Amino acid sequence: MKKFYLSIALLISGLFSFSQEYDPMVDTLINKIELDSLVNFVRILSGEDSVVVNGTKVLIENRIYDSNDLAADYIKQTLEEYNLATYDQVYDTDGRNVYAIQEGIEYPDQYYMICAHYDAVTAYCADDNASGTAGVLEAARIFSNYNFQYSIIYALWDEEEIGLIGSGYYAQQAAGNGDNILSVINMDMIAWDSDDDYLCELHAQDYANSLELANYMLSMNNVYELGLAPVIQYPGTGASDHAQFWYNGYSAVLLIEGYWSGDFNPYYHTVKDRISIFNLPYFNKMAKLAIGSLASLSVPDVTISVDEFFATTKDLQMFNYPNPFNNKTTISYYLHEDTHVTLTVMNSLGQKVAVLEDSYQREGIHEISFKRNDLPSGIYFIVANTLSGSTTSKMIIEL
Numbered sequence: 001m002k003k004f005y006l007s008i009a010l011l012i013s014g015l016f017s018f019s020q021e022y023d024p025m026v027d028t029l030i031n032k033i034e035l036d037s038l039v040n041f042v043r044i045l046s047g048e049d050s051v052v053v054n055g056t057k058v059l060i061e062n063r064i065y066d067s068n069d070l071a072a073d074y075i076k077q078t079l080e081e082y083n084l085a086t087y088d089q090v091y092d093t094d095g096r097n098v099y100a101i102q103e104g105i106e107y108p109d110q111y112y113m114i115c116a117h118y119d120a121v122t123a124y125c126a127d128d129n130a131s132g133t134a135g136v137l138e139a140a141r142i143f144s145n146y147n148f149q150y151s152i153i154y155a156l157w158d159e160e161e162i163g164l165i166g167s168g169y170y171a172q173q174a175a176g177n178g179d180n181i182l183s184v185i186n187m188d189m190i191a192w193d194s195d196d197d198y199l200c201e202l203h204a205q206d207y208a209n210s211l212e213l214a215n216y217m218l219s220m221n222n223v224y225e226l227g228l229a230p231v232i233q234y235p236g237t238g239a240s241d242h243a244q245f246w247y248n249g250y251s252a253v254l255l256i257e258g259y260w261s262g263d264f265n266p267y268y269h270t271v272k273d274r275i276s277i278f279n280l281p282y283f284n285k286m287a288k289l290a291i292g293s294l295a296s297l298s299v300p301d302v303t304i305s306v307d308e309f310f311a312t313t314k315d316l317q318m319f320n321y322p323n324p325f326n327n328k329t330t331i332s333y334y335l336h337e338d339t340h341v342t343l344t345v346m347n348s349l350g351q352k353v354a355v356l357e358d359s360y361q362r363e364g365i366h367e368i369s370f371k372r373n374d375l376p377s378g379i380y381f382i383v384a385n386t387l388s389g390s391t392t393s394k395m396i397i398e399l
């Protein structure tokens with residue numbers, strides 16, 4: 001396959017500047033989330049697998065607040081391995097938050113935060129909350145390779161279970177220092193879904209822009225087709241670390257499984273809360289929602305090769321810009337190999353309204369201009385068929 005050493009940043013500024021919603025770089029970052037990696041973090045944090053910490057092979061037997069230094073050491077070591085500026089925040093004998101900061105290239109003094117508590121009440125406690133902790137570490141693993149316009153804080157709190165103490169300490173300090181934290185995404189229990197309905201909850205209260213943040217995350221699920229069924233709980237629960245940010249004037253949301261919707265982990269706070277009872281596809285999607293939202297908010301400023309951008313098992317990648325559009329849009333697609341291509345436009349009833357292409361084409365980037373003509377406003381689908389499969393992308397014609 002030929003190499004296209006185009007800068008994707010250039011491509012984006014040239015092609016996507018009209019797109020208000022979909023950002024292909026955010027999509028690329030979301031697709032870098034790996035379930036295997038999430039599972040590995042959880043297995044280590046919940047004492048299923050041993051790990052080498054500070055040169056010694058250890059098993060994290062529990063993360064109870066007064067005996068979880070090993071877990072904190074592992075978290076710190078992991079963040080340091082990603083070359084992030086990592087901090088221990090020791091606020092009393094047993095209290096120790098661990099966090100890392102990735103400086104934004106455009107707005108270093110404005111922060112987006114992703115966080116979770118790492119402490120627990122007994123052994124294992126995989127869902128509560130090795131799951132959320134793994135989400136934070138996965139974000140750090142991926143994002144540390146890229147630049148973002150805004151600074152990102154990856155934070156893991158201690159002593160949530162005995163009264164939101166670690167996060168309370170941090171939030172109060174931050175407010176006292178006047179830290180400009182624009183949004184906080186808190187993950188607490190993101191891996192239980194017993195009936196595969198993919199329902200999840202976004203908890204917000206009337207502090208700062210918390211409800212807007214919840215709505216933003218709701219729309220992320222749609223725009224990036226993550227496949228969750230999120231509901232906003234408003235006014236939501238104050239029973240996790242995000243609440244401490246609310247009380248200090250910050251915008252914050254809790255992402256959690258069906259806490260108030262009748263599908264909450266029944267093994268919560270027991271030694272039966274192990275990774276064996278996770279709904280792994282659900283866990284993966286929950287991480288994608290939280291991490292994808294963080295990516296979108298922090299604005300990736302990324303230069304990668306077109307090869308990397310389009311690296312996928314599919315033989316064709318496609319998008320259109322602007323989208324939504326009023327009069328005219330450009331459909332751009334990339335073929336991984338020479339192949340026969342048909343491109344058709346379907347309306348929301350599944351009726352074919354246009355055939356844009358039906359020919360054998362070379363690998364590489366292709367563009368087609370599409371005029372609305374007399375089509376009514378609404379949702380349409382561009383369907384691309386090649387010899388090895390088909391891809392569909394949504395386009396919206398405005399009023």
Ligand SMILES: [Zn+2]
Pocket residue numbers: 117128129160188189240
């Ligand atoms: Zn929890």
